[in-house]
Amino acid sequence: MKYLDYREKRQHGNFNFPIAYYSENPHAPRYVMPFHWHNEYELIYVTKGSFLVTADGEDYLLRKGSCLLLAGGMLHGGTPDQCHYECVVFHPRMLLVNQHACAPLVHALINRTITLQQNLFEESSPVSTIAQTLCGYLRAHKEGYELFVQSCLYQLLGTLTEEHVLRAGDSDHTSGSPDPVKDALAFIEEHYAEHIELNDIARAAGLNPNYLCRLFKNYTGRTPVDYLRYYRIECACEMLATRMRSIPETAWKCGFHDPAYFSRCFKKEKGVTPTAYLNQKFA
Numbered sequence: 001m002k003y004l005d006y007r008e009k010r011q012h013g014n015f016n017f018p019i020a021y022y023s024e025n026p027h028a029p030r031y032v033m034p035f036h037w038h039n040e041y042e043l044i045y046v047t048k049g050s051f052l053v054t055a056d057g058e059d060y061l062l063r064k065g066s067c068l069l070l071a072g073g074m075l076h077g078g079t080p081d082q083c084h085y086e087c088v089v090f091h092p093r094m095l096l097v098n099q100h101a102c103a104p105l106v107h108a109l110i111n112r113t114i115t116l117q118q119n120l121f122e123e124s125s126p127v128s129t130i131a132q133t134l135c136g137y138l139r140a141h142k143e144g145y146e147l148f149v150q151s152c153l154y155q156l157l158g159t160l161t162e163e164h165v166l167r168a169g170d171s172d173h174t175s176g177s178p179d180p181v182k183d184a185l186a187f188i189e190e191h192y193a194e195h196i197e198l199n200d201i202a203r204a205a206g207l208n209p210n211y212l213c214r215l216f217k218n219y220t221g222r223t224p225v226d227y228l229r230y231y232r233i234e235c236a237c238e239m240l241a242t243r244m245r246s247i248p249e250t251a252w253k254c255g256f257h258d259p260a261y262f263s264r265c266f267k268k269e270k271g272v273t274p275t276a277y278l279n280q281k282f283a
Contacts, residue, residue: 017146019090019153021138026082027281029241034234035077035185035220035227040091041116042070043156045131049083057219058118065123067131069160071116075181075219086135095153105157109166117165126159180205181219184212188228192235193255198225232256233269240278247274 018040024031033053044053045067053060053068055076060068062085070076072091092109095102108114121127134152137145160166187196187204201224202209216224236254239245248259251274256262266274 018094019088019138019149021135022087022089023084023139024080024087025084026080029238031080031083032234032237033076033078033080034231035075037073037075037182038089039072040089041072042076043088043090043131043134044068044070044078045086045088045128045135047084047086049081049085051078051080051083051085053078054219054221055118059221060118060120062120063123065128065132067121067128069116069119069121069127069156071118075185077220086139088131088134088138090153092157095150095157102154102157105161105166109157114166114168116160117167119165127156127163127165130156130159180207180212181216184216184224185227188224188231192228192232193253195255195257196228201225201228228255229265230269233266236262236266236274237270237277240274241281247278250274 022030035054044051044062046062046064048064050064051062053062053076055068055070055074062068092106095106097103105114109116119127121131130152134149134156137148137152157166184201184205187201191200198209198213202212205212207215213223216222216227220227222230232254236250236256239250239253240247245253251257251259251262254262256265263273266272266277270277272280
């Protein structure tokens, strides 16, 4: 079992309605957001607590009522704090209609001749109001909600254009974070259960270990080895939450061959031991 691919391969929504909605809270196994990227846009809206999101090396602290819109290809992850948050993942192509007046703008987004200027939208902003309404329709999932959802997305693009958050740019602007960081994340995601060291990760990224550490930390806030530990603990949390394996077996499956070391790392990341974590989850 893998916690989350560094590049998500799952389909968001379905063929006819390619948009997905996720609601997360402190009790959900995927509460913490490991670093990953995808070609779709992602809107993150916070309903309670706070959420520190890092996107392409920039930090954004979201609080209740605020939201963040991420362009496709951006490397992002985050740490929630007593947070309830909602994510809407969509591709602009779902808004394309032949001979539609909006088609040029949508095509420009898809072709990246205009790009999204990163911005944190506070509770009082028009964008956050649209985000709240959009999440409400997706949460309720009533008959005909698809029409309201598409209406919200058109309002969102119109508001972003009006506020100059969409800007002209070259096609490489949103191509994502440096490839070596993505290569390192891919290697960690693929081999986290094995015995791997910094040199192995650096070799996979094609960089000197010291340079990779600086670059990786610049974009994720952690060194590759620290991130490997963190990713293993997140994988262990999901495994424990499904009650598929015992604590010692979970530790082994997630790359920890010393149960005592696993317990120390787990407590450092989560503030509780694996046993206490299970008791909290299933109390």
